[in-house]
Amino acid sequence: MKKITALAIGFVSIIASTFSYADFQLKTFDGSCAQLAGKWNGKGHASNWMVDCNYHGIAIITMADETHFFFDVNVDKDSGSFVCPSHKEERLLGSCKNGNIDILTNYGTLTGSVGQNQAHASGRLNLLPGIGADVEIEISRG
Numbered sequence: 001m002k003k004i005t006a007l008a009i010g011f012v013s014i015i016a017s018t019f020s021y022a023d024f025q026l027k028t029f030d031g032s033c034a035q036l037a038g039k040w041n042g043k044g045h046a047s048n049w050m051v052d053c054n055y056h057g058i059a060i061i062t063m064a065d066e067t068h069f070f071f072d073v074n075v076d077k078d079s080g081s082f083v084c085p086s087h088k089e090e091r092l093l094g095s096c097k098n099g100n101i102d103i104l105t106n107y108g109t110l111t112g113s114v115g116q117n118q119a120h121a122s123g124r125l126n127l128l129p130g131i132g133a134d135v136e137i138e139i140s141r142g
Contacts, residue, residue: 028114036061045135109123
């Protein structure tokens with residue numbers, strides 16, 4: 001089964017900083033939220049007929065309380081279109097209860113599941129009205 005974590009959300013947020021409003025809804029593999037906190041490393045890819053961009057970065061996930069968390073994301077572009085930002089830092093907010101992760105974003109939809117040490121996410125982001133990009137993200141605990 002594919003895995004995902006909050007870093008994935010951070011990568012997606014960075015890859016597309018001008019998207020329309022949506023929520024990311026993710027699920028932990030074991031129904032727990034305890035494994036989210038810590039440092040995560042990852043890489044991501046966004047593509048469509050006009051954009052093809054590759055990224056790498058890190059995220060630090062800090063639990064604010066039992067159900068709310070922050071991710072501080074720092075992402076750099078490895079290759080791709082000038083449309084994609086070359087560097088981005090951002091703080092995102094989320095909640096996790098009974099293994100269900102919800103993040104309010106301005107970026108698109110993302111689905112996957114969180115493992116203890118690795119994750120995978122995929123989804124579709126809205127770059128501009130009527131223009132979307134497919135996104136794949138792989139991450140691991142760093």
